[in-house]
Amino acid sequence: MIKKLFLLFFFIAGTIKAQTLNGIIQDSKSKVPLPFSNLVLLNTKIGAYSNDSGHFDFTINLNSNDTLKISSIGYESLFVPLKDLTNIKKVEFNLKQKTYFLDEIIINTKKIKYSKKYKLGKNRIGNVSVSSLVGLEYCIYIDNPFQTSGLLKSVFVNLKKRDNENFISPLKIKIYKYDKINNIPGEELLIENLIIVAKNKKYVLDVDVRDYKIPFLKDGICIGVEWLDPNNETNKFDKIGPTLRYTYIDDNSISWTNYHNRGWKNGIVKYRNNEKAIPYINIEVLMSE
Secondary structure (H helix, E strand, O other), X not given: OHHHHHHHHHHHHHHHHEEEEEEEEEEOOOOOEOOOOEEEEOOXXXXXXXXXXXXXXEEEEOOOOOEEEEEOOOEOOEEEEHHHHOOOOEEEEEEOEOOOOOOHHHHOOOOOOEEEEEEEOOOOOOOEEEXXXXXXEEEEEEOOOOOOOEEEEEEEEEEEOOXXXXXXXXXXXXXXXXXXXXXXXXXXXXXXXXXXXXXXXXXEEEEEOHHHOOEXXXXXXXXXXXXXXXXXXXXXXXXXXXXXXXXXXXXXXXXXXXXXXXXXXXXXXXXXXXXXEEEOEEEEEEEEO
């Protein structure tokens, strides 16, 4: 009897601790809502998104010693201890815009005439893919072989169909400078939400980015693709479609993953035969005469 009472008390206590935090993520000055923002618990690795109007519902244990990280493209991340949110049901998270110190090449991209077109990235080797995970960003580095800057024209993401999928995820395209010192994606070059409604089939997603005037820098560029669940509809064991096609590599290619903007990790996948693979993502660039 004592054991049963203890288990009942433990279940009730755990239920009480789990609370749904809801609110809005917005610009600190204009109060404009920030859609598709990331929320993640740094210790327990549980994440969520704000929807297309900046609102969110996040069921978490507010009595834990964890910290909630809130982030959005173009804004400084906000870190909030969960203990500060106890007994608060609705909350406003106000994010400050980042300050960007733009390179001369970024400022002058409109003045340069680009007439040569090149496709860069790896060729497909093998027929492998990796199961997609909502909240995870897959990112690769693409080198610049021309010793001069250019303009990014298109991003190509190679996808495969996921059988018996429970959820088809929208995709967010993300573009960064390459941080050579830390060997990770650096400053954001695309500071807007570029969301693509994906199809669960085998195809190449061709994303035209010319209107964003993104420079193809001398040090190369990092291209990321994030699988989204803006209304937090998925469950833990759902099958997410489409999957991301990978290609085998035999060189020092660089790849990373990042869960809900929690931090970059090595994204190279190793298979049983000890072969390595990275996401099969290519770009098309425009170069001057």
